[in-house]
Amino acid sequence: MTFTAETSILPKRAGLLGRLSDFLWKHPSVLLAILLGPPLLWLGIIYVGSLLALLLQSFFAIDDFSGLINYEFTFATYRQLLSDANFDIIVRTVTMAAVVTLFSAIIAFPIAYYAARYAKGKWKAIFYLGIMLPLWSSYLVKIYAWKLILSKEGIFTWVFEKLHLIWLLDAWLALPVIGGNSLSVSYTGTFIVFVYVWMPFMILPIQAALERVPGNLIEASSDLGGTPAQTFRHVLFPLALPGIVAGSIFTFSLTLGDYIIPQIIGSSRLFIGQAVYAQQGTAGNIPLAAAFTVVPIVIMGVYLWAAKRMGAFDAL
Amino acid sequence: MRSDRSVSAPLGLKIAAAAGLAFLHIPILLIFLYAFTTEEKATSSRRPASPCNGLPSPGIGRMSGRH
Numbered sequence: 001m002t003f004t005a006e007t008s009i010l011p012k013r014a015g016l017l018g019r020l021s022d023f024l025w026k027h028p029s030v031l032l033a034i035l036l037g038p039p040l041l042w043l044g045i046i047y048v049g050s051l052l053a054l055l056l057q058s059f060f061a062i063d064d065f066s067g068l069i070n071y072e073f074t075f076a077t078y079r080q081l082l083s084d085a086n087f088d089i090i091v092r093t094v095t096m097a098a099v100v101t102l103f104s105a106i107i108a109f110p111i112a113y114y115a116a117r118y119a120k121g122k123w124k125a126i127f128y129l130g131i132m133l134p135l136w137s138s139y140l141v142k143i144y145a146w147k148l149i150l151s152k153e154g155i156f157t158w159v160f161e162k163l164h165l166i167w168l169l170d171a172w173l174a175l176p177v178i179g180g181n182s183l184s185v186s187y188t189g190t191f192i193v194f195v196y197v198w199m200p201f202m203i204l205p206i207q208a209a210l211e212r213v214p215g216n217l218i219e220a221s222s223d224l225g226g227t228p229a230q231t232f233r234h235v236l237f238p239l240a241l242p243g244i245v246a247g248s249i250f251t252f253s254l255t256l257g258d259y260i261i262p263q264i265i266g267s268s269r270l271f272i273g274q275a276v277y278a279q280q281g282t283a284g285n286i287p288l289a290a291a292f293t294v295v296p297i298v299i300m301g302v303y304l305w306a307a308k309r310m311g312a313f314d315a316l
Numbered sequence: 317m318r319s320d321r322s323v324s325a326p327l328g329l330k331i332a333a334a335a336g337l338a339f340l341h342i343p344i345l346l347i348f349l350y351a352f353t354t355e356e357k358a359t360s361s362r363r364p365a366s367p368c369n370g371l372p373s374p375g376i377g378r379m380s381g382r383h
Contacts, residue, residue: 113329113333114325114329114333137344
């Protein structure tokens with residue numbers, strides 16, 4: 001015996017809402033379309049659409065004489081993007097993002113490992129809170145705090161003076177690329193603040209990955225005579241790698257796109273975010289600004305593809 | 317059989333984890349303390365040596381109301 005709508009156990013409901021409910025019950029695909037439609041439209045039009053508009057803008061060029069955008073398809077803006085000065089900006093930003101990611105991973109790993117394997121009960125909660133708490137405070141407040149710490153009259157210099165190590169700080173600041181008048185106007189300062197601001201985004205995925213490493217694998221390594229260094233190299237690190245890659249997606253992409261930190265703490269040499277800000281603002285060169293924004297998108301596209309192949313998204 | 321969870325963390329790991337957490341919190345703590353600093357103290361700074369150091373500067377006295 002087969003049941004149809006007419007022979008179903010429940011009688012038809014009266015009223016508009018009842019009929020609508022019955023209709024959606026009988027047509028789940030319509031319900032799915034209604035539920036998924038708005039977010040997909042939002043994603044498609046607002047997010048992907050704006051990205052496509054941006055990409056399209058990068059294929060136009062600005063007229064040098066009038067300063068107006070010439071809406072003809074050209075690669076002139078990309079040629080301009082690869083000029084020495086602009087290419088330096090790209091290399092500088094990518095290098096900074098890579099170094100920040102590397103050091104974030106190095107600093108984050110012990111915190112994540114301790115929190116995952118040794119912290120228990122309330123200490124685990126305290127660790128979580130300790131990692132999350134800086135994320136709840138204002139981004140700008142944190143950066144200005146570092147500005148105070150790193151300035152010439154700041155706490156950092158004071159500590160070095162008290163320790164009679166001011167010569168070391170001066171020697172570091174005298175170094176050609178990473179130095180400067182003070183830490184707050186040097187690449188070193190920019191690097192410290194980038195690491196500080198993005199590090200929680202590295203700790204959490206690593207911790208998630210380490211939580212999933214079975215304890216008996218580490219015990220087995222120890223039982224088989226593996227030293228802590230060997231256990232780390234051959235057991236722990238390979239298993240934590242997806243978490244490290246997942247964290248690096250955050251630190252790398254956020255560093256690539258940030259323009260506030262290098263604006264407040266750093267030298268006058270631009271990063272990609274600052275170049276975009278300058279080109280779309282004071283310079284009024286929207287096509288070049290769009291071409292600059294394509295660079296992190298392409299880099300992150302390749303990076304995400306590589307990360308997916310390494311299974312990084314399993315640790316998110 | 318050894319159990320990793322039963323033993324306490326190595327000292328180096330404890331120090332590294334504590335230092336990492338301190339790195340995350342010290343700036344916030346400092347800005348919190350800084351909020352209790354008076355403006356006079358906050359804006360005072362070491363001035364570089366000037367050839368006029370040691371000479372009387374009557375203008376400063378007049379500006380601050382001290383004669």
